[in-house]
């Protein structure tokens with residue numbers, strides 16, 4: 001099965017639910033626009049994806065106060081099915097369809113997998129509340145949607161490791177989108193789209209294939225450039241103070257050096273396979 005075949009399957013499945021997904025997006029757009037869809041790919045194919053997902057030892061560990069997870073973007077190091085699935089979500093028919101559901105017609109996928117790619121979260125891993133970087137790697141385009149496709153079979157609702165969106169700010173309860181097997185979650189990213197992944201509390205591995213869509217203009221007119229900015233989960237004041245300082249220092253650096261002071265290592269350099 002090639003990338004095109006996989007994208008046809010995804011496209012047809014999203015198309016089947018287009019009305020309901022558009023409704024969900026419309027109902028959430030004033031906070032953090034989102035929708036999710038289950039049984040995205042035929043069960044057997046989704047199971048195959050989970051079987052070939054890399055071990056965490058073969059991925060890059062990200063561990064700090066901000067996050068604790070394993071990621072990979074250099075896709076030619078892994079089973080080729082994974083690269084096909086990632087790029088299937090970049091098929092122009094799907095990009096167009098997501099745009100129709102979300103009422104925007106200028107979406108572009110991210111070939112460099114800037115922050116997209118694979119992620120794996122094991123017991124005690126987490127991703128604190130954050131705003132994604134507002135732009136692409138060259139700071140030309142705005143990041144407008146995240147597409148998160150979850151592939152761990154039987155991931156339980158009480159296992160933690162779920163996507164949380166905070167449409168009413170971190171002072172209020174989040175909306176949880178469970179990271180169930182074979183589910184695609186799509187969420188808008190803008191100046192107020194705080195989101196997180198709750199700590200994993202079981203001995204399992206929550207695997208996700210992610211894509212970002214970009215656009216020439218931001219989703220909201222009040223959007224401004226910002227670096228990825230983390231906060232603590234509510235109640236952890238000390239950590240929150242440190243993370244706020246961390247974001248403002250990195251933002252300060254970006255005001256002087258437009259592209260930052262070091263190249264983001266998390267991009268897919270095609271044809272530059274690491275040994």
Ligand SMILES: O=C(O)CCC(=O)C(=O)O
Nearest residue numbers: 119132148163195197208
């Ligand atoms: O894994 C998820 O569900 C969310 C990931 C995310 O927000 C990110 O990588 O910025």
Ligand SMILES: [Fe+2]
Nearest residue numbers: 130131132195
């Ligand atoms: Fe994010």
